[in-house]
Amino acid sequence: MSSVDLTRAGSGIDGTKNRLIRYVFFACAAVTVLTTAGIIVVLVEGAVAFFREVSIVEFFTTADWSPIIRPRSYGVLPLIWGTMLIVVGSAVIAIPVGTATAVYLAEYADRRVRKVVKPTLEVLAGIPTIVYGFFALSFITPLLQRFFPETGTFNAAAGAIVVGVMVIPMVSSLSEDAMSAVPDELRQAAYGLGATKYEVSTDVVIPASVSGITAAYILAISRAIGETMAVTLAAGMHPNVTFNPLEPIQTMTAYMVQVGISDVSVGSIGYQSLFAVGITLFAMTLSMNLLSLWVKSRFREEYQ
Amino acid sequence: MSEEPSTEPADPFAGIADDVHRKRLIGQVFVAICLASTLVGIVALVALVADVLYESWGWVTWEFLSYPPSRFVENYLPGGRGAGIYPALIGSILLIVLTAVFTLFLGVGAAIYLEEYAADSWLTSFIEANIANLAGVPSIVYGLLGLALFVRAAGLGSSLLAGALTLTLLILPIVIVSAQEAIRAVPDSQRRAAYGVGATDWEVIRDIVLPASMPGIMTGTILALSRAIGETAPILMVGAATSMFVAPVRDGPLGLPVPDFLGPFAAMPMQIFDWARLPQADFQHVAAAGIVVLLAVLLGMNATAIYIRNRYERQ
Numbered sequence: 353m354s355s356v357d358l359t360r361a362g363s364g365i366d367g368t369k370n371r372l373i374r375y376v377f378f379a380c381a382a383v384t385v386l387t388t389a390g391i392i393v394v395l396v397e398g399a400v401a402f403f404r405e406v407s408i409v410e411f412f413t414t415a416d417w418s419p420i421i422r423p424r425s426y427g428v429l430p431l432i433w434g435t436m437l438i439v440v441g442s443a444v445i446a447i448p449v450g451t452a453t454a455v456y457l458a459e460y461a462d463r464r465v466r467k468v469v470k471p472t473l474e475v476l477a478g479i480p481t482i483v484y485g486f487f488a489l490s491f492i493t494p495l496l497q498r499f500f501p502e503t504g505t506f507n508a509a510a511g512a513i514v515v516g517v518m519v520i521p522m523v524s525s526l527s528e529d530a531m532s533a534v535p536d537e538l539r540q541a542a543y544g545l546g547a548t549k550y551e552v553s554t555d556v557v558i559p560a561s562v563s564g565i566t567a568a569y570i571l572a573i574s575r576a577i578g579e580t581m582a583v584t585l586a587a588g589m590h591p592n593v594t595f596n597p598l599e600p601i602q603t604m605t606a607y608m609v610q611v612g613i614s615d616v617s618v619g620s621i622g623y624q625s626l627f628a629v630g631i632t633l634f635a636m637t638l639s640m641n642l643l644s645l646w647v648k649s650r651f652r653e654e655y656q
Numbered sequence: 657m658s659e660e661p662s663t664e665p666a667d668p669f670a671g672i673a674d675d676v677h678r679k680r681l682i683g684q685v686f687v688a689i690c691l692a693s694t695l696v697g698i699v700a701l702v703a704l705v706a707d708v709l710y711e712s713w714g715w716v717t718w719e720f721l722s723y724p725p726s727r728f729v730e731n732y733l734p735g736g737r738g739a740g741i742y743p744a745l746i747g748s749i750l751l752i753v754l755t756a757v758f759t760l761f762l763g764v765g766a767a768i769y770l771e772e773y774a775a776d777s778w779l780t781s782f783i784e785a786n787i788a789n790l791a792g793v794p795s796i797v798y799g800l801l802g803l804a805l806f807v808r809a810a811g812l813g814s815s816l817l818a819g820a821l822t823l824t825l826l827i828l829p830i831v832i833v834s835a836q837e838a839i840r841a842v843p844d845s846q847r848r849a850a851y852g853v854g855a856t857d858w859e860v861i862r863d864i865v866l867p868a869s870m871p872g873i874m875t876g877t878i879l880a881l882s883r884a885i886g887e888t889a890p891i892l893m894v895g896a897a898t899s900m901f902v903a904p905v906r907d908g909p910l911g912l913p914v915p916d917f918l919g920p921f922a923a924m925p926m927q928i929f930d931w932a933r934l935p936q937a938d939f940q941h942v943a944a945a946g947i948v949v950l951l952a953v954l955l956g957m958n959a960t961a962i963y964i965r966n967r968y969e970r971q
Contacts (some may be wrong), residue, residue: 380765394804452693480886491707517700550683578794580889639793
């Protein structure tokens with residue numbers, strides 16, 4: 353310390369300086385609030401411009417999407433359908449696999465195994481999504497084509513599979529945290545009653561951590577809704593309402609990429625459609641994130 | 657568990673051995689399923705890495721690192737005229753350096769405010785909840801924000817600066833949370849000692865809190881930046897070039913090259929995206945080679961972060 357003058361703090365030039373520094377730090381924190389405000393203003397402004405031209409009823413109820421190529425049509429349902437195909441497909445993979453992984457890591461694996469396997473799985477979450485897109489194109493789709501020769505180069509199944517793999521660590525890591533937080537007394541009590549390890553896992557640990565596990569599922573689904581590059585590369589850019597996962601589709605995010613790489617002029621209906629789709633996407637992920645927080649707090653089991 | 661053989665017709669424990677046997681079987685099947693699931697993730701990771709290495713084998717050359725991209729796939733082959741990822745590699749590095757400067761300033765500043773200054777008020781909890789929410793916003797939405805705010809409203813155009821500002825907002829929540837954790841880990845006794853000898857808030861932060869928490873802050877920031885370097889969607893919306901043939905560098909004073917932060921740019925993930933969607937099959941190899949370079953940079957950044965953490969954790 354350069355000085356021990358006790359009168360300095362809060363008065364005179366030093367007081368002003370301290371207040372100024374405090375404001376600078378507050379401004380840094382305020383940036384995060386301004387970011388949220390900015391996102392909402394930008395999305396609403398763009399979407400309002402879009403909905404001045406296009407009826408909101410047409411947007412949400414018709415199933416023909418072509419805002420940048422004539423004849424134009426503005427039914428967003430094919431994009432929402434495509435997104436849902438990816439979400440359901442990836443959840444079918446990531447939820448059972450991730451949950452079982454979490455049970456293994458929390459209940460069966462010894463500490464050293466857990467210390468190696470958990471970070472290894474988390475590497476999956478750190479790989480850029482563009483790499484997953486490439487992996488889908490160069491590995492998963494050819495593999496699918498071997499079993500189902502009618503599989504297209506771009507198909508929903510490959511997209512759902514890579515997104516599923518991508519969110520496994522999210523499900524397994526968060527679920528494992530929730531399961532590890534269950535106190536050992538509960539397990540011991542169950543063993544005392546003659547339960548097997550399987551019964552302890554499925555009848556005690558999973559029910560006791562169900563809020564954390566559910567929150568993890570919802571976050572994973574939110575992530576799958578917002579996933580962009582992997583689904584653009586793997587599933588294609590073809591708005592399509594289909595039940596056949598081997599056909600190409602287009603998600604909301606993939607449509608945004610399509611506009612992003614095309615030369616759509618500012619102010620045109622194509623440019624504005626970006627914000628209409630963007631706000632739909634934002635509303636869906638935001639409600640999922642809030643739901644996840646609510647589930648976690650509402651159903652939290654308190655342990656001493 | 658089995659009882660000694662009994663001659664009595666009604667053995668009360670007859671069913672138990674069967675029951676135990678059945679339960680044991682269920683237990684074994686269950687462990688097998690859980691173990692298999694754990695392996696799914698690991699196998700997928702191995703398959704992904706093996707696929708990328710296999711596809712890129714022989715395509716990552718010195719020319720690949722030092723030449724601009726080409727529309728002709730022969731040029732990427734050894735013995736061709738030379739083609740590669742150079743402008744995007746430089747673009748990515750400049751993008752990350754710029755993003756690092758902004759995020760360190762904003763992220764550490766915000767963390768200091770929340771940990772050292774903020775009172776336990778509704779405003780503080782609002783800011784904290786907001787940060788948690790921002791972490792769940794899809795990255796392409798940040799791209800829209802960057803497009804409307806930095807590219808259009810601020811008039812920066814599709815420049816490196818606009819891209820870096822967009823990435824800054826994207827990773828800011830992660831940086832703030834990790835910096836908060838690092839700051840919280842500084843023992844309170846050290847702060848009290850400094851206040852006891854008459855230090856002001858700012859002196860405590862500058863001389864006590866920041867030096868002690870710097871390793872943790874650096875680790876968190878580097879990990880966040882390594883996520884930013886792989887992001888495609890936000891820079892795509894901001895208008896990163898799909899293919900740039902020169903690095904975003906111009907001649908400065910004395911003829912030395914300086915970064916052109918206001919000019920157009922390409923970045924590695926965007927370049928990889930461009931290669932990967934070209935129809936010619938051989939461009940799959942070029943895309944894979946690009947991925948190897950991207951993953952190498954990413955691995956280097958992660959290794960640095962782990963090194964810093966391990967080095968200072970022991971002290």
